[in-house]
Amino acid sequence: xxxxxxxxxxxxxxxxxxxxxxxxxxxxxxxxxxxxxxxxxxxxxxxxxxxxxxxxxxxxxxxxxxxxxxxxxxxxxxxxxxxxxxxxxxxxxxxxxxxxxxxxxxxxxxxxxxxxxxxxxxxxxxxxxxxxxxxxxxxxxxxxxxxxxxxxxxxxxxxxxxxxxxxxxxxxxxxxxxxxxxxxxxxxxxxxxxxxxxxxxxxxxxxxxxxxxxxxxxxxxxxxxxxxxxxxxxxxxxxxxxxxxxxxxxxxxxxxxxxxxxxxxxxxxxxxxxxxxxxxxxxxxxxxxxxxxxxxxxxxxxxxxxxxxxxxxxxxxxxxxxxxxxxxxxxxxxxxxxxxxxxxxxxxxxxxxxxxxxxxxxxxxxxxxxxxxxxxxxxxxxxxxxxxxxxxxxxxxxxxxxxxxxxxxxxxxxxxxxxxxxxxxxxxxxxxxxxxxxxxxxxxxxxxxxxxxxxxxxxxxxxxxxxxxxxxxx
Numbered sequence: 001x002x003x004x005x006x007x008x009x010x011x012x013x014x015x016x017x018x019x020x021x022x023x024x025x026x027x028x029x030x031x032x033x034x035x036x037x038x039x040x041x042x043x044x045x046x047x048x049x050x051x052x053x054x055x056x057x058x059x060x061x062x063x064x065x066x067x068x069x070x071x072x073x074x075x076x077x078x079x080x081x082x083x084x085x086x087x088x089x090x091x092x093x094x095x096x097x098x099x100x101x102x103x104x105x106x107x108x109x110x111x112x113x114x115x116x117x118x119x120x121x122x123x124x125x126x127x128x129x130x131x132x133x134x135x136x137x138x139x140x141x142x143x144x145x146x147x148x149x150x151x152x153x154x155x156x157x158x159x160x161x162x163x164x165x166x167x168x169x170x171x172x173x174x175x176x177x178x179x180x181x182x183x184x185x186x187x188x189x190x191x192x193x194x195x196x197x198x199x200x201x202x203x204x205x206x207x208x209x210x211x212x213x214x215x216x217x218x219x220x221x222x223x224x225x226x227x228x229x230x231x232x233x234x235x236x237x238x239x240x241x242x243x244x245x246x247x248x249x250x251x252x253x254x255x256x257x258x259x260x261x262x263x264x265x266x267x268x269x270x271x272x273x274x275x276x277x278x279x280x281x282x283x284x285x286x287x288x289x290x291x292x293x294x295x296x297x298x299x300x301x302x303x304x305x306x307x308x309x310x311x312x313x314x315x316x317x318x319x320x321x322x323x324x325x326x327x328x329x330x331x332x333x334x335x336x337x338x339x340x341x342x343x344x345x346x347x348x349x350x351x352x353x354x355x356x357x358x359x360x361x362x363x364x365x366x367x368x369x370x371x372x373x374x375x376x377x378x379x380x381x382x383x384x385x386x387x388x389x390x391x392x393x394x395x396x397x398x399x400x401x402x403x404x405x406x407x408x409x410x411x412x413x414x415x416x417x418x419x420x421x422x423x424x425x426x427x428x429x430x431x432x433x434x435x436x437x438x439x440x441x442x443x444x445x446x447x448x449x450x451x452x453x454x455x456x457x458x459x460x461x462x463x464x465x466x467x468x469x470x471x472x473x474x
Contacts, residue, residue, distance in 0.1 A: 082445025092339030180212025212237035239286025288321035326410035378440035400431020
């Protein structure tokens with residue numbers, strides 16, 4: 001795919017330093033550039049319809065305006081921001097579909113009609129990392145005539161999302177996608193090819209990486225390398241396939257997914273990621289017993305023991321259980337054992353499931369480059385999210401703090417004699433949680449400000465202790 005130079009070349013700091021009277025001209029130039037880019041896309045990629053072209057054109061306008069008008073970019077232009085900190089936002093499962101629900105370019109109608117923008121308007125300002133990750137737990141297609149895969153069981157859930165929904169999430173800020181999960185083959189090989197085609201049209205328009213499926217095993221297991229602030233971030237994804245179905249796995253010459261629970265696939269994805277030249281490595285894993293908040297023995301052995309300790313992968317991010325699991329620091333690696341749901345219309349309303357199961361988790365990791373040029377975890381933020389089945393929003397104040405204490409309770413079950421320690425977050429006034437390392441407290445710029453005056457997490461509040469213990473022990 002050929003990417004137009006207008007999108008390929010980033011705006012320089014000098015351009016952002018243009019005085020306000022000249023900024024409208026810069027935005028207009030971005031608009032003209034965007035239209036030219038979309039016209040080029042339209043002539044070469046059939047899935048790119050007029051609505052998508054206009055959406056991405058306006059996204060480019062917004063990117064130009066944001067780059068020149070946002071306070072963060074002004075700091076960067078003045079040299080006050082920390083160029084040695086990479087911020088990565090992570091959320092869990094995402095999909096705009098009920099079971100085998102027809103798709104529409106206009107929006108989603110499972111719980112009353114919503115435009116795409118409606119679904120993210122209460123959370124969009126939190127999607128603000130240099131990289132923003134989500135698990136795309138759906139086939140991406142504009143077709144309603146694809147036969148669904150029965151997946152070897154009666155009454156399976158088959159999810160599909162219109163490409164306009166995915167384009168909206170890209171415009172919202174998500175730019176790193178895991179495509180490896182037990183719904184990637186919900187409409188068989190034709191559905192997988194639809195996903196690859198529609199995701200492919202977004203490359204060069206803000207999408208940094210999308211991995212885990214492919215037309216063969218090599219493509220499905222291939223790590224992506226993303227350039228950020230002069231550093232290289234490597235990303236790979238693997239996930240379970242329903243009932244371990246062999247025809248859902250990518251073969252040497254057959255389409256499919258790289259599949260967790262097949263030892264050779266898990267070994268391959270780790271080996272390829274480990275061998276990729278990068279400053280930071282991220283592995284996404286779609287796995288976990290649904291509804292179970294306790295980390296299981298397989299995760300401890302394979303995620304902590306192999307991916308973190310043996311391979312030194314910096315960040316391991318898990319999803320699939322649809323509930324939040326504990327967070328752990330194993331050596332220099334951070335492990336999210338389960339982020340739960342983020343925005344998934346195909347899942348149930350969990351808001352009445354109890355304090356340990358009624359929320360999803362958005363996290364931010366701030367990776368800081370030290371004097372030796374190596375990156376280390378500087379800080380981790382935890383943001384509890386409600387209404388993940390419909391229209392996610394952050395839980396604020398005491399409601400957020402309750403979930404941070406529940407998360408810390410789960411962390412206490414991860415402490416081990418061999419040095420692994422569950423990550424305890426310090427509740428913040430806005431309902432989020434914060435964990436800082438020495439690299440974060442000694443940093444300058446935004447990271448240093450975030451960790452200024454940081455205090456370690458207090459014990460689980462006695463106000464919620466019984467409620468948390470009852471909910472999290474099940």
